[in-house]
Amino acid sequence: MxxxxxxxxxxxxxxxxxxxxxxxxxxxxxxxxxxxxxxxxxxxxxxxxxxxxxxxxxxxxPWGQFDLTLDAFRRLLASMPEDLPLHESVHRGVMDFNDFPDDAMPAHRERMRLILTNPALQAHSMLRYAEWRDVIAEHVAWRTRGSVTDLLPRTVGHVSLALALTAYDVWLADEHAVLLEVLEESMGTLRSYLGPS
Amino acid sequence: MxxxxxxxxxxxxxxxxxxxxxxxxxxxxxxxxxxxxxxxxxxxxxxxxxxxxxxxxxxxxPWGQFDLTLDAFRRLLASMPEDLPLHESVHRGVMDFNDFPDDAMPAHRERMRLILTNPALQAHSMLRYAEWRDVIAEHVAWRTRGSVTDLLPRTVGHVSLALALTAYDVWLADEHAVLLEVLEESMGTLRSYLGPS
DNA sequence: CACAGTAGATGCACTCGGTGCCATAATGGA
DNA sequence: TCCATTATGGCACCGAGTGCATCTACTGTG
Missing domain, CATH: 1.10.10.60 (Homeodomain-like)
Known part of the structure; x- marks a missing residue:
């Protein structure tokens, strides 16, 4: 090139x-x-x-070129097979989004530690999260042929973020935790929490 | 007095x-x-x-004396009957927390519109949300005799916030929506989204 | 080589939120 | 009146962020 x-x-x-x-x-x-x-x-x-x-x-x-990261995320979701159940599609998308090569993990950890620890950055992150949620909402809206302002896309966006942030909290607190495992686990935790309804 | x-x-x-x-x-x-x-x-x-x-x-x-509001929320959750299923207890707490007298709604709406619309306030709100989540996490930890840093309390805190924010988004976008109804609805939406797993 | 065109670099002045420090005002009580 | 107490608020200062004008470095061309 x-x-x-x-x-x-x-x-x-x-x-x-x-x-x-x-x-x-x-x-x-x-x-x-x-x-x-x-x-x-x-x-x-x-x-x-x-x-x-x-x-x-x-x-x-600390966010680097997050626009580019979001573009990749958008493409990632768009590439999900359409016959996949919606929640599967979103779940896989989120997992892939957070799937970093081993040698990139230390830097990623440091970056996220900074962002999730410092108050000024915590606050600012809200704006980036909103963009991230929008990517998900757009995917859900597209899959359901609805609008991003509908209840479902918004709910899925917010809840996906909630699970991701939970996972990051726990992951950062435990030196030996594996991000993708914690992510999967938090999803399971939500299911069992809501399950006995 | x-x-x-x-x-x-x-x-x-x-x-x-x-x-x-x-x-x-x-x-x-x-x-x-x-x-x-x-x-x-x-x-x-x-x-x-x-x-x-x-x-x-x-x-x-724009947040007023949010510390006092949080104290009330804490007492509210603590007053929930212990024989109530945990998710019920949290759900009711969140509902009650957002149950305002009719004549207080216009001001509340204006306040939230401001907070959820202005970027600087959106960002700042993250810090207040973290405190709100902690109140829930503490309740869940207390009910499960665990620690606030456990996966379940954190998940419930994050997801409860996610549902509340979803509800506020939709509520603010629709002049005629009723906050508590939208809240209930977003909860149902999450259930049906995860349901077919 | 001189010159024109182009896009990034940067200095400057200014606004505004926020903080530390300290003098001052207003009150109740001895 | 004098004191202890507590809130007020001026002042100087820091750092982020912005608008504007100018300068700089490089490409391409005659």
């Missing part, structure tokens, strides 16, 4: 990845709140103003 | 309620983002600094 990158204008001085790396190093050292955007800009060797061309806000840095 | 308020020091210049009222008026007029803390302080006739003695942040103003 990389035929030629003949772009007209000035080349980019840095990249999302570079900023992310420098930022995570600083976060690990001084904490998220203890790191200013000036710190990050200096570490990357770029102006503070430039950071905002790569990330919408400081809170977005 | 109001036996005597013989407190030693200087009397308070305002109250949570007064600030809240002035703030909501301004929010309705110029929007949440278009209202500065200076605006609110001026409207109340108090220093900007003083606002922070009543509310931890601008984002907390």
């Amino acid at each position: 990389s035929s030629q990158r003949r772009q007209p204008g000035r080349p980019e001085a840095t990249s999302h990845g570079e900023i992310e790396q420098a930022a995570f190093a600083l976060f690990a050292e001084r904490g998220f709140d203890g790191t200013t955007l000036d710190d990050i800009a200096d570490a990357v060797g770029v102006g503070r103003r430039t950071l905002f061309r790569y990330f919408r806000s400081k809170n977005d840095i | 109001s036996s005597q308020r013989r407190q030693p020091g200087r009397p308070e210049a305002t109250s949570h309620g007064e600030i809240e009222q002035a703030a909501f008026a301004l929010f309705a007029e110029r929007g949440f983002d278009g209202t500065t803390l200076d605006d609110i302080a001026d409207a109340v006739g108090v220093g900007r600094r003083t606002l922070f003695r009543y509310f931890r942040s601008k984002n907390d103003i």
Whole structure:
């Protein structure tokens, strides 16, 4: 790949990845709140103003390029065989979404630990979660030929997120837990909780 | 009531309620983002600094005295008969929590519309939701003689929140919807979604 | 090589939320 | 009146985020 990158204008001085790396190093050292955007800009060797061309806000840095991740998620759900029961389709989608190669897990864990631990990031995450829920809701709406504003798509979106967040809570609390197993387990827990109705 | 308020020091210049009222008026007029803390302080006739003695942040103003609300929720759950099945106990608690007198609904609706619509407030709400979930998790842990960090309490907390938020989404989108009915409905929707497994 | 075109980088000034510190005001009681 | 107590609120300051204007580095062309 990389035929030629003949772009007209000035080349980019840095990249999302570079900023992310420098930022995570600083976060690990001084904490998220203890790191200013000036710190990050200096570490990357770029102006503070430039950071905002790569990330919408400081809170977005730990999320990396989440838009791309969501695009992949969208494609993932769209690729589910249509003869699969809806709840199976969603469940598999969520499982695949959280299926990372082993060597990526440490970094993923660190990223999620940061996001789920720091109050400012916890709060901000709500906005990203809403986008994630929408992807699910759209899938459900498409499968049921309904609207994303219907009760079912919204319910499935919210509940899927609830289960995922539960799993992450437990996973982060237990050094040896396996994310996908906890995810499966939380789903089972919900079933048995509602079961005896 | 109001036996005597013989407190030693200087009397308070305002109250949570007064600030809240002035703030909501301004929010309705110029929007949440278009209202500065200076605006609110001026409207109340108090220093900007003083606002922070009543509310931890601008984002907390729309929530009123949520601590007190949570205390009531805690007592509500604790008062549930122990012979009630756990899921019933939680369900009833959530229903009662959202059972407002008719004349309080318009204000409640406006408050929730604001919180669930404005991005800054959406994000901030995550922190309040976490406290709300904890109340449920504690109840479940108490009922099951387990720990709040166990899978079940966490799952129930997250899923209960998911259903409540779903209900609020739908309720706010439909002028004529009845909150408690939508809540009940979203619960049923979840059951039927998971049912055919 | 000079010049035009293009797009990213960045400095600057400014707004606003939020905090620490501290002096001050208003009250009840001795 | 003087004191203890408690709330007020001014002041200085920090850091995130934005709009605007300018500059810079690179491509392509004559």
